[in-house]
Amino acid sequence: MAKGVKPRVKVPKTASAGDVITIKTLISHKMESGQRKDKKTGKIKPREIIHRFTCDFNGQNVIDVKLEPAISSNPYFQFKAKVPTSGEFKFTWYDDDGSIYSTSKKIAVG
Amino acid sequence: MEIQKPGMKVGAAAVIVLLAGAGAGFAGQPSLVIDGQTMITKAKAPAYTPKLTSVQSGWVFRSKETQALQLDDFDNPGFVFVDKGRDLFNKVEGSAGKSCASCHELKDFIGLRTRLPRVNKDGHLETMEDLVNKSRTKYMGAKPWKYSGSKMTAVTALISLQSRGMPMNVAVDGPAKPFWEKGKKLYYTRVGQLDLACANCHEDNYGKMIRADHLSQGQINGFPTYRLKNAKLNSVHARFKGCMKNVRAKPYKQGSPEFKALELYVASRGQGLSVESPSVRN
Amino acid sequence: MTITRRYALALGGGALALTGLSGLPAFASVADDAIMKITGGAKVVEGGVDLTAPEIAENGNTVPVAVSAPGASVITILAPSNPSPAVATFNFGPLSGASEASTRMRLAKTQKVIAVAKMADGSFHTASAMVKVTIGGCGG
Numbered sequence: 001m002a003k004g005v006k007p008r009v010k011v012p013k014t015a016s017a018g019d020v021i022t023i024k025t026l027i028s029h030k031m032e033s034g035q036r037k038d039k040k041t042g043k044i045k046p047r048e049i050i051h052r053f054t055c056d057f058n059g060q061n062v063i064d065v066k067l068e069p070a071i072s073s074n075p076y077f078q079f080k081a082k083v084p085t086s087g088e089f090k091f092t093w094y095d096d097d098g099s100i101y102s103t104s105k106k107i108a109v110g
Numbered sequence: 111m112e113i114q115k116p117g118m119k120v121g122a123a124a125v126i127v128l129l130a131g132a133g134a135g136f137a138g139q140p141s142l143v144i145d146g147q148t149m150i151t152k153a154k155a156p157a158y159t160p161k162l163t164s165v166q167s168g169w170v171f172r173s174k175e176t177q178a179l180q181l182d183d184f185d186n187p188g189f190v191f192v193d194k195g196r197d198l199f200n201k202v203e204g205s206a207g208k209s210c211a212s213c214h215e216l217k218d219f220i221g222l223r224t225r226l227p228r229v230n231k232d233g234h235l236e237t238m239e240d241l242v243n244k245s246r247t248k249y250m251g252a253k254p255w256k257y258s259g260s261k262m263t264a265v266t267a268l269i270s271l272q273s274r275g276m277p278m279n280v281a282v283d284g285p286a287k288p289f290w291e292k293g294k295k296l297y298y299t300r301v302g303q304l305d306l307a308c309a310n311c312h313e314d315n316y317g318k319m320i321r322a323d324h325l326s327q328g329q330i331n332g333f334p335t336y337r338l339k340n341a342k343l344n345s346v347h348a349r350f351k352g353c354m355k356n357v358r359a360k361p362y363k364q365g366s367p368e369f370k371a372l373e374l375y376v377a378s379r380g381q382g383l384s385v386e387s388p389s390v391r392n
Numbered sequence: 393m394t395i396t397r398r399y400a401l402a403l404g405g406g407a408l409a410l411t412g413l414s415g416l417p418a419f420a421s422v423a424d425d426a427i428m429k430i431t432g433g434a435k436v437v438e439g440g441v442d443l444t445a446p447e448i449a450e451n452g453n454t455v456p457v458a459v460s461a462p463g464a465s466v467i468t469i470l471a472p473s474n475p476s477p478a479v480a481t482f483n484f485g486p487l488s489g490a491s492e493a494s495t496r497m498r499l500a501k502t503q504k505v506i507a508v509a510k511m512a513d514g515s516f517h518t519a520s521a522m523v524k525v526t527i528g529g530c531g532g
Contacts, residue, residue: 004260006194010184020489028190030341033498035475061485063493070471070479072454072496073341074187079482080489175446175456322526323450338454392450 005029009091011105015083019109023055023062026076027093027101033069050075050101052094058087085109139177142169142386147275153382158282161313162327167383168335168391171317171326176338179390188267188336188388191260191343195268198261204252210265213249216272223273223385227374229285235370238266239345257364263334263343270334270387277384278331280377293375296368302359308376323392328353329380330373332389343388346373423472423506430468430508431516440517441467442492443507452499452525460492461509461517467491473503499525 010024027050034047049069055062062081081089086109092102142149151170155162169177183189199210227237236244239262243254255262282290300307311320312328319325334343344352347364350372354361362368427436441461449455459467459482469479482493491509499505506520 004194006190008184008190008193022489024184026184026187026190028194033475056485057487060487061483062487062489063485064483065493066481066483068476068478068480070474070476070498072498074190076185076187076494076496078458078494080492082487082489084487173446173448173450176450179456338451341453 005093005095005099005101007091007093007101007103009089009103009105011089011107013106014108014110017084017109019083020080021083021107022078023081023089024076024078025053025055025091026074028074029093029095031067031069031071031073031075035069048096050093050095053077054092055079055081056090056092057081057083058085062089083107083109138170138172138174139181142167142177142180144181144183144274149275149384149386150277150382151384153277153380156378156381159313159379162379165329165380165383166316166327167331167380167386167389168326168329169332169386169389171324172390172392173324176390176392180386186336186388186390187341188334188343188390191264191336192267192271192388194260195264195266198265199268204246204250206249206251208250210245210250213245216268219269219272221273221276223270223387224276224279226280227289227370227377228281229289233285235286235289235367235374237346237365237370237373238269239347239365240370242266242269258345258348260342263345266345267334267343267388270385273385274387275384277382278377278380280374280381282374282378286374289371289374290378292368293371293373293378296372297375301354302357304357304359306357308353308372327379328376329383330376331380331383332386332391334387335389335391338390338392346376422477423470423504426470426472426477427506427508427518430510434514434516436508436516436518438518440511441507441509441519443469443505443519443521445505445521445523447522448524448526449499450526452501454496455499455523455525456494457497457505458492458494459507459509460490461507461511462491463511464491464509464517465512466510467493468508469495469497470506470508471497471499471503472506474498474500479505499523501525 005028007027012021015021029050032045032048036045038045047069049067051067053065053067063079067075088104088106090104092100094100142151151167152164155165179185202209227235230236239257242265246252247254297308308328311325316325316327330346333346337344347369350369351361351364444458457469459469461467466483468481470477471479479497480495484491502524504520504522506518509517
């Protein structure tokens with residue numbers, strides 16, 4: 001697991017049924033591109049990025065993103081989701097090294 | 111347009127190309143308002159900086175896209191490190207079995223950032239990094255952190271954030287005076303192969319282009335700052351070091367008496383500007 | 393103002409030479425190949441996609457980019473002058489609120505960034521934006 005990875009997500013706490021809401025996510029990660037040289041050894045640093053990010057709501061997919069090394073360090077996404085009922089958003093980031101980072105946020109529809 | 115100063119080495123003139131007036135084409139964001147709080151990004155210059163009519167935050171000099179990253183604390187990537195700072199603040203470390211939170215509440219730090227660096231009871235000039243490491247070694251029985259390491263900048267960002275919006279107000283008189291004078295001398299001393307002083311770029315030529323970069327006044331009210339360039343929080347001393355390397359000088363050590371004095375002097379040149387930590391810069 | 397004018401002229405000349413000599417032919421094939429990979433050779437229509445990116449990026453390491461294509465099921469962002477052209481692919485699921493997304497990308501140099509959208513009916517749409525990537529002041 002890459003060191004010190006920390007996700008942040010921003011989801012409104014409440015919405016009306018059928019609302020479209022904006023979600024923002026950011027996770028601290030170096031996104032080592034596989035293009036950089038290690039200054040000390042002169043060798044190319046191996047690629048180690050988050051290659052996939054998903055957001056689901058009550059088990060249904062909102063967005064599924066394939067990330068390439070051209071995504072900046074501390075990957076950021078903003079996107080929109082439909083909220084049919086109260087429930088929980090689940091956010092998952094997949095690291096090249098096999099680690100999976102996830103967090104979730106509840107939203108109340110009323 | 112005369113940009114070559116008497117005494118400037120030929121090499122410096124050839125490498126550093128300044129474009130007059132190129133900054134005029136920038137259309138930035140109208141103002142820096144975060145969470146409904148308006149930051150003071152321009153203030154009347156203090157009497158001891160006669161060459162400046164106003165002091166201006168580095169935010170003013172950035173492109174509208176970079177500026178926008180600071181308008182919302184979620185868009186600002188510096189805040190993921192503030193979150194890490196919060197975890198570190200609550201983490202018990204060292205032989206005394208304490209965390210920062212054992213002795214401090216975050217609200218105790220409101221205003222602290224505006225007054226640093228300051229002279230302590232023993233007559234030493236102290237930066238926020240010094241205060242953090244003093245607490246760690248003296249009261250927690252923990253190892254000091256690296257001066258500009260990621261743990262230190264995470265915690266200094268968290269502590270500085272408590273003063274966000276408050277105007278910088280460092281003491282320059284009394285016991286601070288000799289340190290301030292030392293910092294001022296450093297600010298105006300040409301160094302390195304390019305033979306440039308801080309003042310040559312940040313006082314004489316701010317607002318102009320240095321190659322493709324819009325020169326700022328070199329204000330430090332937004333530090334630690336998240337830079338797009340290295341995608342992490344940067345301390346004041348790390349930035350000073352970078353600047354000295356850029357002019358091909360041998361940098362002073364981070365946490366050295368020279369950099370602390372310079373920090374005090376540079377902070378005083380930004381009196382009245384809001385603390386913006388963690389700011390976003392290029 | 394002599395220095396300024398000369399410098400401006402030199403800069404302009406350099407930019408022209410670069411475009412003329414190295415930019416276009418290589419760019420076209422890499423971009424075409426990358427688009428071909430997505431579409432499998434299907435026709436690509438200009439428009440129907442919005443791609444928002446700064447005209448001048450202050451630092452190529454973190455360039456904000458937004459894409460929007462009403463009715464799209466997939467949007468891919470390409471930066472053909474990067475070491476590898478793909479940047480990100482957004483697949484919009486059943487609970488997506490709009491076929492739009494923003495992120496931050498790395499650009500190795502000045503280039504035309506491309507968005508390719510696959511619509512629900514299987515057609516492909518594209519848009520592009522030129523982003524100038526600048527170099528910092530003193531070696532930064």
